[in-house]
Amino acid sequence: MTQITGNAIIVRTLFNNRYTVQYYQREYNWERKQIEELMEDLTSEFLEFYQQGDSQRDVMRYGSYFLGPIILTNDNAIIDGQQRLSSLTLLLIYLNNLQKNSPFSKINIDNLIYSEMYGQKTFCINVEERESCLAGLFDNGRYDVTNETSESVINLYNRYKDIEELFPNEIKEEALPVFIEWVIDNLVFIEIKTTSEQDAHRIFVTMNDRGLRLTPTEMLKGYLLSEISDNTVRNKANDLWKERVLTLKEIEKDGDSDFIKNWLRAQYADSIREGKKDSENKDFEIIGTTFHKWVREKKSVIKLDKSSDFERFILNDFKTFSDIYIRLKQYSGSFNKEYEYVYHNADRGFTLQYQIILASIDKDDTADIITKKIKLVSCFIDQFIAIRVFNFRTVDYSSIRYTVFNLTKRIRRKSIDELVTIFKDYISGMEQSLNGIDGFYLNQFTRRYMLHILSRMTYYVEQNCGINSSFTTYVNRQQKNPYDIEHIWADDYTQGNHQSEFQTEEEFQSFRNRFGGLLILPKDKNRSYQDMEYIKKVTKYDSENLLARTLNDNCYSNNPLFLRFMKDKNLPFKPYADFNKADLNERQELYKEICKNIWNVDLFEEIAHS
Template sequence: MSKVASKIEAKDYSISDVLSNKKYTIDYFQREFKWQQRHIEQLIADLETSFNLNYDETHERQEVANYNSYYLGPIVLSNKDGKKSVIDGQQRLTSLTILLIYLNNLQKEQPHKVNLDALIYSETYGQKSFNLDVPERKHCLDALYSNGNYEIKDKDDETVKNITERYFDIVELFPDELKGKALPFFIDWLTQNVVLVVITAYSDDNAYTIFETMNDRGLNLTPSEMLKGYLLSKVRTSEQRDQINAVWKKEIKGIHELWNEADISFFQSWLRAKYALTIRPGKIGAANEDFEKIGTRFHTWVKDNNDKITLQNPNDFYEFVNTNMIFFMKVFTKIYQAREYFTIGLEHLYYAQHWGFASSLADPLLLAAIGLNDNEETIDKKLNLVARFIETFAVYRGANYRNFSQSSIRYTMYNLVLELRDKSVQEVGNILAQKLQDIEENLNGLLRLGMHMQNKHFIKFLLSRITSHIELKSGKSTNFVTYFHNPGGKPFEIEHIWADKMQYHDDEFTQVHEFNEMRNRLGDLILLPRGTNQSFGADRYEKKLPHYIKENLLAQSLNTVCYERNPNFLNYVNQSGLPFKAHDQYKKEDLNERQNLYKQISEEIWSLDFFRTID
């Protein structure tokens, strides 16, 4: 091996240095982008917290140069014949690219823009290519960069799907406080003060050796392992230490079946739920308190806060692991299993997973009310109540075009954790019902709700809940999963009742924008299996109507045939008093009536009576 080929370099660089007018390929063995929402959530929370330690709205932008730096981690590159390949770190670099695309779109309406183009793509002879040069991703990144939206296709691979979903996670999670005057300051800080350590090898062999060493050997202790070491040191006898060590290994191994870093999320959620007392106020520059410190260094927080956890003697440390930790780890596992698989009695955990808020807020809320002496029935009732609150809160916000980024609701939800802590089922229900009554938003927003590029996920969630609800009430066996995922069958898609042809409605519209706004209203939307809507989607309503009787009950209810010899559905309509009716034609008035029907069904689905009838 030549002297150059054997060389290894390591140096810290800003994000701007790493990405500006650079070109990287990605090695075949780590081609897929696999980050999930929790990774993006943690990244944004860490960046926001670090930035806010220095930001002051009275600052001039040049003062950002004196802000603290933030270390994002290492990346490993192979530099062979002048071509750089990412051996380790593509998850981080891909996520940064998506974040930069979002920030670039966000600042389009800002008076002061930061030029981010060179960090996202480079151009040669008029041909644009992204700095992470992977051909399979280009069409997706092009769409996100150009208009902030991409429609996932059947042929798209896992990476394209994840890139699209993570982009919309950023849309939902990015803090409102950073979208106004602070935005150019944050972009400056992100690109110039956030650093990566770039390890460059000049041969593939050396690059792979570095990759293996970083991932298999010599790893630093995790916060969980450091917490274990501290707790074990406080147990009196070697017999107890051996027992706790064995228990720890077994339980951590079990929770890792959820995902590799599930133990980190568990300890953050459990300690916040049961022991944290103080919260950082929402104002910029405020010092971190219990909730924030647990999120960054929970092992240190436990060591510094024995009094809050009532760890006063060796037996307390023993019971903390052998009783408390094991109990709450089982509840945490139950939560994540119910989020993954639709479970009767815990169904709102599944719903809230698909329309709720960040797990760093949701998980402490869910664990807060659980007591060590609660039986399984009580645990399930409390979890379903809190999950129902999370879902309802998120639906209220979505119905009114309101963002629920982590930062905008964090202070409220952490305070709610304190209110729910160790309460009874009835107390939990009363507290949550009152919270929902007190918030500004409600379901009246559904009367104005329409679909746009950024809320299609919510619209599909809403239609899936409405469709499955009326079918369940009418004795059918379908459920939310059928319409939101439909595993094993054709996926359902949002169908416009009106075709995209204004000439069909020239008696009511003269302006295209008015027609498009009305056509995208909730009252013009139903769910149909993929392929069905394409087959007659361009037809007039009168021609579509006979086809609807073959589809789900929400679609059928447009047709008069649905109201003939359909006793279960008719009984439901009579008992509920909902204003179902057939529509032989579909004018603006019909659409408004239908929108009102959807709103009233939603009021039945998310009735606050749910919180008061749990005993």
């Protein structure tokens, strides 16, 4: 007899079991966007309840967060829910790693992540090909995916790195044990269990296929079209809407709704929820969840009154801004020198750039003005990110949402000249500057950005010296032999003069990670050189990229384009037969000067008047 049960279940209980995934649905395919949404939902919901000084016991009075239904067979085969369970496994692993070095109380969640028998770890979702990756992430947050062929494993690793980057600093310290307690006791699923796999699939089909399930995009379209009185115009608007939505969905799964959220926030959102407990959602948040309702309620703000207004809204505004958004997504995914800053911002995972760029556009701007605004605003965003990163400031959503919202309103529909003035004033008024490079070094936070920065510098130097350089080659981690960060000093305190220059090995290791002591090299070279002393390394560098070659004396002979570039830009390049502490500091100063050329506010004027 068929038996179906449904129960509310918390993470603490759910993850005490081990689950299998059928062979035909084994791929874990969440992208960064889904992780970003999950992290934002969970952390913002938690911060609605958390107050400084709260303890784990206070979680009992916190609200719960519903993560939807999961469908299982009685023998724990997952029919629906593996994407969410896999993602929460990654979150639990990250939280466990985070609390290893925390001075605050620790919560034992090992049993929710894995069970162990005969020295073998079995994780919550028991798929053999994932075990090595999850074990590496659990042990030290690392796993080498260079030669990995499994789509699921590569995605698991990348989504873990996304969690590392996106997790807000405000929860990493005193609030951490409280957050962990909330995750395991207040995140709720509905567990639906059946006696057979066939019944489980029937339930899945019933839940997903029965009835008319309109998306917010479809409901918004229905409302807008219903207000157009002319049948011919309505049909024309409907055809345009369908064509654009199809294109947006081809770009990414939820591309249509992502575009509409960015567009409405960029052009119309006038308020945002305060960062206080029990604060009400405002324009910014409502657009993010039910934008179809928001447009109805705010139609006077958007100037939607008569039929012609609704016609204009689809046939002009929707068309113009979807055109721009599609262009931006193309520039984000494929390097185009003319729009390189859009690509650079996307490479660092800064998805908020679409909203900021769209905010600057006026629907009546000419094609030339729109192009200049894309270049100008993306250039500003590139500099904003760089300055924050060089000063160890995060650019994750939760940390800068108010900054981005206020910036969006400040540049909304401004002219080119106004934007130049705003951006120059903004950069000069930031608490931080590129002088933060003096103390910049490689650590867990900057590792996410360091390859990008060193690749930008290498590409900049080579490009200005007439070398056919490729930034995308330097940052592409999926190629067969990707580039890695190279330490100029080998990881050996006993080499050279290190023991006379540093009192302890710890001091040496810290100094070795400084910005001026880093390069990029192909992974195979990086590994073969890692134990080599500098005097031998520097001869090898002479056959590598130009930034590495500048350490070798040969670079300064018979190289007129480089020498001219060095002179024109007044950059203090010099070769080093040896490379001691003072030399590394000199190199750090050189890097700062290179960066000041790459991230230079004078570029705003150049773009505006090009």
